Amino acid sequence: MRHVRRRVVRRVTRLAAVAGLLLGGGMVTQAAMAGETPGAPAAVRGSAQPAAGGAGAGLVARLGASRTAGSWIGADGRPVVAVTDEKAAAEVRRAGAEAKVVRHSMNELKAATATLRAAPRVPGTAWVMDYRTNRVTVQADSTVSAADWARMTKVADGIGSFVRMQRTEGTFTTRLNGALPVLSTGGRCSAGFNVTDGQSDFILTAGHCGPTGSIWFADNQGDQQLGRTVEGSFPGGDFSLIQYASGSAGPGADIVAIGGGNGVRITGAADPAVGQRVFRSGSTTGLRDGEVTGLNATVNYPEGTVTGLIQTTVCAESGDSGGPLFSEGIALGVTSGGSGDCTTGGTTFFQPVTQALTALGVKLIVSAPQQGAGAPSDAPSASATHSAIAPGAASPGSSAPVTGTTDGTTLLSRLSDPKAVGPGLLVVAGSLIALIATRWIRAEQDRKAYQRHYSATWG
Known part of the structure; x- marks a missing residue:
């Protein structure tokens, strides 16, 4: 009992x-x-959101390209503006930013890059305006011959001493091939951001991933057709649209996956600033972080030349192509290519999202405003980020589970x-x-x- x-x-x-x-x-x-507000979890937003360093960019636009040479975010988080005279420096300081007097204006830097573009094309080379050193840096990978290197050096010498020549290890390649999740007969890539034209939804990804007409699948067996590439640009630009076969991105369209079932809410799009901390997610190497080192970069891939790219220290590997670049929930770019890997490090270039959206006539699908908006974003767990996030530093954005749910809680x-x-x-x-x-x-x-x-x- x-x-x-x-x-x-x-x-x-x-x-x-x-x-x-x-x-x-x-x-x-x-x-x-x-306590929840009824309504759809995602919204469509066409206008760009203010980027970190927006104050510096505003000063550059106001003072003009003949008196400035770019802006960046300093180590203390304040915007720094390169100026060519003391009067412009005083105006920058009155606006609360730091001024750095330099010798060469933005007009001179742009003229230098125009001369480089006019020279015979050499695959395996790249150049970018380095705002912080007031130089144009020309890089050549291991595939560039001694004769081509000597010829480019002669062109650089003719421009001026502010053009710096630099050899780099590895090769500048597009990041095609690799792993899931987006596969076609032409290779494998990563999805970027969900966008819409108001009638159909699309995946914004890299243009080099596949030409118009490429059919994409969500599995190795080719049983789950995801969609078809309907428009894109490569070379020249590096972006394309994959139209969903169902016409709709479905629940979770405003969330970028970062691995382990975790995601980040996307709330807008903007252009990055030099010195900004950024994050990239890809199907091969997961979530990685780094810093923006240059804007308007030109890369001479073996397949062709791409201009207007974002240059960063974020690593990437094959299969990461097309994956999203973002910071604090703001979409910045999609992965184009670069050199190195995530073991030794390297340079990676990104197609700016704002340029792609304008060229394609689509809008980003973003998270709708929620109650209590404006509160600091929650960073994903350390195990999901694959790298340390320093206290007080930028975070990927507001965390959310990737489960197909609509509210993310x-x-x-x-x-x-x-x-x-x-x-x-x-x-x-x-x-x-x-x-x-x-x-x-x-x-x-x-x-x-x-x-x-x-x-x-x-x-």
């Missing part, structure tokens, strides 16, 4: 825990839902929200063990769902 009573007590206890979980969870969910986040919990939390507290077990099971389900729908639920 004693053993029977014990079994009965254990059963009653388990039933009570389950009942407590259901009752408390229902109370919490009801309270949390009451989890039961655990609602349970821990004191504004939404109310008395339900007291009931759930008695069922904590059951809750932990439930969350573990759900995490496994989310992980498997993420693997199945990786390509379809993020751009």
Whole structure:
């Protein structure tokens, strides 16, 4: 009889825990839902959002290209503006930015790059205006012959001493081939951002990934057709549109995946600033971070020349092509190519998102404004970022699960929200063990769902 009573007590206890979980969870969910604003989770935004360093860019535009030579973000986070005279420097300081007096104006730097473009094309070379050193830096990879290097050096010498020649290891290549999630007969790439023209939804990715008409799949077997490339540019630019076969990006279109079932909400698009900390996500190497080192870069890939690119220290490898570049939830670019890898490091170039959106006539699908907007963004967990995020530094953006849900919140986040919990939390507290077990099971389900729908639920 004693053993029977014990079994009965254990059963009653388990039933009570389950009942407590259901009752408390229902109370919490009801309270949390009451605090939500009805409406669609994603919105369409065509205008760019202010980028970090926007104050510096505004000063450059106001003073003009003959009196300035670019701007960047200093080590203290303040904008720095390169100016050619003391009067312009005083105006920059009055605006609250730091001024650096330099010898060569933006007009001179642009004239130098125009001369380089006019010279015979040499595959394996690249150049960019280095605002911080007031130079134009010309790079040549390991494929450039001694004769071609000597010829380019002669061109540079004819321009002036502010053109710096630099050899680099590796080769400048587009980042085609590699791993999932987007596959075609021409190769493998990563999706970038979801966009729309108001009638159909598309994936914005790199132009070199495939010509118009390329058919893309979300699996190795070719059973899940994702869409078809309908428009693009390469060389010249490096962007293209993959139109969804279903016509719609579906739930989670405003979220960029960063691996491990985690994602980042995209809230707008903008141009980056030199010195800005940025993040890149790709299907081969996951989430990586680095710094913008130059704008309006030109790269002479073997396939052709691409201009107007963003130059960064973020690493990338084959299969990362087309993947998104972003910071603080703001879309900045899609991966084009570069040199090196994520073991030794290297240089990676990105097609600016704003240029691609304008050229293609589409708008970014972004997260709709939510209650309490304006609060600091939550950074994803360290295990998801693949690199350390220093305190006070920029973060990828507001974190969200990649599960195909529309609101991006989890039961655990609602349970821990004191504004939404109310008395339900007291009931759930008695069922904590059951809750932990439930969350573990759900995490496994989310992980498997993420693997199945990786390509379809993020751009």
